Amino acid sequence: MYNPINSKTIYALSSAPGKAGIAIIRVSGPEAEKIRHLFSIDLPESKKIQIAKLVHPNTGDFIDKALVTFFKSPNSFTGEDMVELSVHGGKAIKDQIFTILSSEENFSYAEPGEFTRRAFLNGKLDLVEVEGLADLINAETEFQRKQAFDQMDGKLSNLYTKWKSQLVKNLSYLEATIDFVDEEIPPEIVLNQIKDIREVLQELDTHLNDSNKGERLRDGFHIIIAGSPNTGKSSLLNHLSNRDIAIVSDEAGTTRDSLDAYLDINGFPVIITDTAGIRKAKTEVESIGIKKSQTKMNEADLILWLMDSSSEKNDGVPDNIRDKSVEVWTKSDIATPSNKEVIISTKKDEGITQLIDIIGKYVEKGCRTEGSFITRSRHRDALEKTKKNLLTILESDLLDVEVIAEELRSAVNSLSRITGHIDVEDLLEVIFKDFCIGK
Ligand SMILES: Nc1nc2c(ncn2[C@@H]2O[C@H](COP(=O)(O)OP(=O)(O)OP(=O)(O)O)[C@@H](O)[C@H]2O)c(=O)[nH]1
Numbered sequence: 001m002y003n004p005i006n007s008k009t010i011y012a013l014s015s016a017p018g019k020a021g022i023a024i025i026r027v028s029g030p031e032a033e034k035i036r037h038l039f040s041i042d043l044p045e046s047k048k049i050q051i052a053k054l055v056h057p058n059t060g061d062f063i064d065k066a067l068v069t070f071f072k073s074p075n076s077f078t079g080e081d082m083v084e085l086s087v088h089g090g091k092a093i094k095d096q097i098f099t100i101l102s103s104e105e106n107f108s109y110a111e112p113g114e115f116t117r118r119a120f121l122n123g124k125l126d127l128v129e130v131e132g133l134a135d136l137i138n139a140e141t142e143f144q145r146k147q148a149f150d151q152m153d154g155k156l157s158n159l160y161t162k163w164k165s166q167l168v169k170n171l172s173y174l175e176a177t178i179d180f181v182d183e184e185i186p187p188e189i190v191l192n193q194i195k196d197i198r199e200v201l202q203e204l205d206t207h208l209n210d211s212n213k214g215e216r217l218r219d220g221f222h223i224i225i226a227g228s229p230n231t232g233k234s235s236l237l238n239h240l241s242n243r244d245i246a247i248v249s250d251e252a253g254t255t256r257d258s259l260d261a262y263l264d265i266n267g268f269p270v271i272i273t274d275t276a277g278i279r280k281a282k283t284e285v286e287s288i289g290i291k292k293s294q295t296k297m298n299e300a301d302l303i304l305w306l307m308d309s310s311s312e313k314n315d316g317v318p319d320n321i322r323d324k325s326v327e328v329w330t331k332s333d334i335a336t337p338s339n340k341e342v343i344i345s346t347k348k349d350e351g352i353t354q355l356i357d358i359i360g361k362y363v364e365k366g367c368r369t370e371g372s373f374i375t376r377s378r379h380r381d382a383l384e385k386t387k388k389n390l391l392t393i394l395e396s397d398l399l400d401v402e403v404i405a406e407e408l409r410s411a412v413n414s415l416s417r418i419t420g421h422i423d424v425e426d427l428l429e430v431i432f433k434d435f436c437i438g439k
C-alpha cells in the first residue's frame with residue numbers, strides 16, 4: 001500500500017521555462033514506469049540512460065527523440081520510481097508530452113517543491129538539506145554556492161544531529177535512573193551526563209557566536225552609501241553597478257528614496273544602497289528620505305561615508321556609525337585632499353579599484369568562507385531554545401533528575417525540529433513555498 005501523499009504520479013518541467021536546446025521533464029511516483037506504454041519506448045535499467053523515439057499513443061506520430069533516464073525506487077531523488085526525459089526544448093514538444101501525461105488518471109502536474117517534498121518524506125533529505133538545496137538553486141555568487149552545497153551535502157545536519165544524539169543518550173541514562181527511583185542513584189551517573197551536556201553547550205555557544213556570517217552570506221552583505229547632499233553618492237552607485245540606476249544632478253537633495261544595486265565582489269553577494277543626502281530637510285518628502293537613510297545606516301554592515309573633496313563644508317561621519325564606516329573623499333579630479341586614505345573620482349575612474357579592495361576586505365571578514373555557520377533564523381531560534389534548556393540544567397539543582405530530564409527533552413525537541421525529524425507538518429508549508437515547480 002502506498003502512502004496517500006505518494007499515490008499520485010507527478011510530472012513537471014524541471015529545467016527553466018521558455019525556449020531552450022534541451023528541456024528536462026521529470027516524472028515521479030508509483031506509476032512512473034507507465035511512460036513505457038504511453039510513448040511506446042523501452043526503459044533503460046535503473047540509473048542508465050537510453051535514446052528513444054517518443055511516439056504519440058493515439059496518432060502513432062513521432063514526437064521527438066529523447067534521452068530517457070530511469071531511477072528505480074528507492075535509488076532516486078524522491079525515493080520513488082522516477083523517469084527523466086531530456087527532449088528538445090521547444091514549446092510544441094513540451095505541450096504534446098504534458099497533454100499525454102495529463103490524460104493518465106493518476107498523473108498530475110507537480111506542485112511547487114513537490115519533488116523535494118517527497119524526497120523529504122521518503123527520508124532522502126532532511127529539512128536542513130532541503131533548505132541547502134533551495135539555497136543552491138538560488139546561489140548567485142561563488143561563496144553562496146559553496147555554503148549552500150555544504151548544507152545540502154549534510155554538513156550542518158551532521159552537526160545538529162551529533163548534538164541531538166549526544167543529548168538523547170544523556171536523556172536515556174537519566175530516564176533509566178528515574179525508572180529506578182526507589183534505589184539509590186549513583187551520583188556519578190548524573191555528573192557524567194552533566195559533563196557531556198556542558199560540552200554540547202560549549203560547542204553550541206561557539207556556533208551561535210558566529211557574528212551572523214552564514215546568514216549574511218546567504219542574504220547579502222549590506223553596504224550603504226551615505227553623506228551630505230551632492231557628495232557624489234548616486235554617481236558612485238551608478239559607477240559600481242555599471243548602470244544608470246540613480247539620477248545624478250548638481251542639485252543638492254536629488255535622491256529621495258533609497259536605491260539598491262546587487263554586486264558580486266570576489267564571490268560574495270553585496271547589496272549596495274544609495275540614500276538621500278543627510279542635511280536639515282527642506283521639504284516633507286526630503287525629511288522622509290533622510291529618516292529612511294538613517295534607518296538604513298543603522299541596519300548596514302558597512303557604510304561608505306562620502307565627502308566632497310572640492311567642498312569647504314563636509315559633515316564628518318556621525319559618531320554612532322563611526323565603527324562601521326569608511327570615509328571616502330570624492331571628486332578627486334577637481335580637488336585632492338591630503339592625508340586621506342580613500343580618494344575617488346567617478347568621472348575619471350580613479351581610486352575605484354582601491355575602494356573595491358577595501359570593501360572586499362570588509363565583506364570577506366563579515367561573511368562565512370568555510371566551516372559550519374548558521375544560515376537561517378529558523379535554525380538560530382531553535383538553537384537558542386536548546387541553549388536555554390541546557391543553561392537551565394547547569395544552573396539547576398543537579399540532583400533533581402526529573403527537572404534535568406524535562407529540559408533535555410525540550411532541548412532534543414528543538415534540535416529535532418531543525419532537521420525535521422518530528423512535528424514538522426507546520427513547517428513544511430513555509431519551507432517548500434520557496435521552491436518552484438519541477439524542483
Ligand atoms: N567632478 C566631479 N563631479 C562629480 C563626481 N561625482 C559626482 N559628481 C557631480 O556631483 C554632483 C552630485 O552628484 P550626485 O551623484 O547626484 O550626488 P549625491 O550625493 O547623490 O547627491 P544627492 O542625491 O543630492 O544627495 C553631480 O553634478 C555630479 O556630476 C566626480 O567624481 N567628479
Ligand SMILES: [Mg+2]
Pocket residue numbers: 233234235246247248254255274275277
Ligand atoms: Mg543622489
